[in-house]
Amino acid sequence: MVKNQDFSRKNTDPSTIAFYSTLLNILVAGAKGILAWLSGSAALLADTIHGFSDTFASLLVLAGIWLSKRKSEAFPWGLYKVENFVALVSAGLIFFAGYEIVHYVFKPEKTLILGHFYSSLFGLLAIILAISIFSRFEAKKAKALNSPSLRADASHWYSDIASTALVLLALLGARIGYPILDRVAALIMVGVIAKVGWDILKDSMRTLLDASVDPITLDRIRNVIRRFSQVREIKSIQARNSGRFVFVRTDLAFGIKKLAQAHELSEEIEKSILKEIPQVDQVTIHYEPVKKDFLVYALPVEEDKKRLSDHFGDAPYFYLVRISAEGHTIQEEKILRNPYVREEKGKGIKVSEWLLQNGVDSIYSRKTFDGKGPSYVFSNADVEVIITEDQTIDEIHQKLTALEVN
Ligand SMILES: [Zn+2]
Structure with a gap:
């Protein structure tokens, strides 16, 4: 009688929303890429690279969530190292793309005249609208599900609205006779790109340095579980870092035989851990009744x-x-x-x-x-x-x- 908590919450699973967020990231970056190509705007090109860097980063988080749900017996620790290796490579690519933008901005022979003004203008407005709607939805879900990773993702979307608005302003500035503004916005965007690259690098270094969660956090989780008198035994408890977040997996023996009650108890334990230890993002509880001899x-x-x-x-x-x-x-x-x-x-x-x-x-x-x-x-x-x-x-x-x- 082993029951996985995740099945009952499939439709409101944080990783489902994280998946939608990644999908939107790809769409937005693709649309910006087309607009950059049409307009010849350096700022838009830089923002496109920014968008794809964001996509890389969120794919890494999704991979982290996916890996954290798998049993470590079936998926050896080697896979987590692959995740980190991919993180390092993508951070390198992102820095390289940032460097290329700087290079492009300072090329004197490049024309500063932007084309397809109205397509770019309305395209960017549509993108801002789409991001605004999604980020509000995501922020609401983050609150309802008490998920720090969704909350962080939603606030990242707010900063993406700001960067898109900056590109839009540069576009307008170029239109009214200040084409240099496009280059300035592109350089600012390189700063944003570098930050995304740095965050990926930092998170993967952290995960490499402490693949297992510090003993104090583990003890706190254990203490929360022990407070429930119906828990007869903590068979195992595993916690894993993914960036700033901690994923917890635990096997428990309950002193109750009724499935519905056991399910309720496991949900209460999950809620308590999420509430009392804020850095914990996901809890997976496997339980079975104590075997009597x-x-x-x-x-x-x-x-x-x-x-x-x-x-x-x-x-x-x-x-x-x-x-x-x-x-x-x-x-x-x-x-x-x-x-x-x-x-x-x-x-x-x-x-x-x-x-x-x-x-x-x-x-x-x-x-x-x-x-x-x-x-x-x-x-x-x-x-x-x-x-x-x-x-x-x-x-x-x-x-x-x-x-x-x-
Ligand atoms: Zn971003």
Whole structure:
């Protein structure tokens, strides 16, 4: 019973929105490239390269998210190094493109007359509009999903609006008689390109330097998980840096058997980690119920401590027996006095809860429960209620210790 958290959230997954963002990046950079070619604007050419550098950067982040979701057994650490190698190469290419722009700007023989003014003007306005709509959508999603990487991406889009507006102003300036403004804007854009290249370089160096997350952060994650009492065991916990962000994967054993409750618990744990440790961007929780190597059965018994009682809440004693899962041998037996036998109200529920506290897995009863209380408590806790015709503890003993249990 292993369940992956990501499946249920596919439609609102941060990586889906990151994918759309990358797609828009490619479209915008492509459109700017065409406009640069039509107009001959150096600023637009520089902004095109800026756009493709951004695309490179976001593809690297997507690759990081994709890799972080894979099991490290199936995908050896070597792949993460490939990601870093690609980052280094693309940073190099970006710096080279920036250098080429500078070179182009200072070429004296180049004509400064820009063509296709109106296509460029309306093209750039359309691009600004598209980015504005998407970045607002992304910022909203970032808030809803509590995703730092989406938030960072949305604010990057805001800065891209500024750079596109700068190109637009340079275009207008060139139109009214200051063609040099196009070159100035191109040089500013080279600064932006260099920053993108530097960020890629810095992030990949960081990831190379601390591929695994620092022990303090790991401890904080562990402490958040430990606060949930139903978590019986933290089987493994892995965290990985991708740029500024941390991806967490953990295998847990829960002390609950019901799938719906386990799912709810895993979501609560995920939310708490995301909320309390801000640098964590994604949490993947795998869980399964704790495996028991024994089962505890409870039987209501009469005063003679031999015969089964027809009552449940009114039974004077309960006989509890612990049977090993393998071999069906009796590990422990005890007879407990029903502490609630004299209770006025809610006797059934109180007895049921008391049995749960004693670790009971199955109940034998001669009758179905009258009130809904005990049935509700037991079905909620996944405790099996077995209706039996047997009269005595001995008869049930024989069944339990036979190789086939019920
Ligand atoms: Zn940018």
